[in-house]
Amino acid sequence: MSPARSRSRLVILARWPAPGRCKRRLAAVLGDGRAAAVQAHLTAHVLATARQVCAGRAELLLATSGLGPAAAARWGRGLGADRVTLQGEGSLGLRLQRQVVRARREGIRQLVLIGSDLPELAAADLEEAFCALEGGSPLVLGPASDGGYWLLGLGWPGSHRQGEAPGQRVALSAPRLFAGSGAAIAWGSARVAEQTLAAAAREGLSATLVAQRSDLDRPADLRRWR
Numbered sequence: 665m666s667p668a669r670s671r672s673r674l675v676i677l678a679r680w681p682a683p684g685r686c687k688r689r690l691a692a693v694l695g696d697g698r699a700a701a702v703q704a705h706l707t708a709h710v711l712a713t714a715r716q717v718c719a720g721r722a723e724l725l726l727a728t729s730g731l732g733p734a735a736a737a738r739w740g741r742g743l744g745a746d747r748v749t750l751q752g753e754g755s756l757g758l759r760l761q762r763q764v765v766r767a768r769r770e771g772i773r774q775l776v777l778i779g780s781d782l783p784e785l786a787a788a789d790l791e792e793a794f795c796a797l798e799g800g801s802p803l804v805l806g807p808a809s810d811g812g813y814w815l816l817g818l819g820w821p822g823s824h825r826q827g828e829a830p831g832q833r834v835a836l837s838a839p840r841l842f843a844g845s846g847a848a849i850a851w852g853s854a855r856v857a858e859q860t861l862a863a864a865a866r867e868g869l870s871a872t873l874v875a876q877r878s879d880l881d882r883p884a885d886l887r888r889w890r
Contacts (some may be wrong), residue, residue, distance in 0.1 A: 671773040672722035672794065674714055675763050677751060678707050678780035680730030680739065706778040711743040715792040718746075722774070727751045727763060756851050757842035764818060774798060776817045778806075781879045792874050793817045801872040803841075803864050809878040811854030814840075825835075840867055 674804050681704035683696035694702065713725070718724040726745035728736040733750060749766070751759045760777055767775045774797040776790065793804045797819035806815030808858030842849060849859050864871050 673725055673767055673772045673775050674711055674718055674722050675725045675727055675777045676714060676780055677727045679878055710780045710782055710785055713785050713787055716787045757849055774819050778815050782814055782877060784877045789875060796872040799831045802821050803869045803871045805871050806874045807857045807876045814857040814877045814879055
């Protein structure tokens, strides 16, 4: 792995697209089989877009749920991921935090996390996020049209505070971005991005915002994709 790739990582959180294990709101209207096909197509699109950006620049890690380690590894290899890991149990915040802890433990300096249900995703979106982190931004957020966020980036550059280890401030603040600061993050609500930015502000982390995108949660969202 090149020095650049060893310091940067893109994590895609994806659920195994099996009938009966996909988004319930899609399956309720489309049926289990079609919902699974839509999810599989979206995941392939996101991985293909990510590969364009990660080549020579960042490690591409697929964090999966809904299947065991051996099957997850086969799926990830087929999609072109460099590595595969299991998301584990818990809320979205807990699963995101788990990836942050892993990245810091493994010496990652720029970390970008996205989901796999992004029909509008373009390589330029991910390039913009990595450029912001490489430029010294401690936090990058991609707001979603439903009030959540589709991208979260964290950077651990050298600290500007005397006596602080490099990246210590961001590392200590990161868990509060997922748990909230003063109020819990209402995962799944239209206030997730707002609450995350408020938690970041309380921690003294300035955020760089990238383009707003729409994820695909409901059958009505398919209209943007067609």
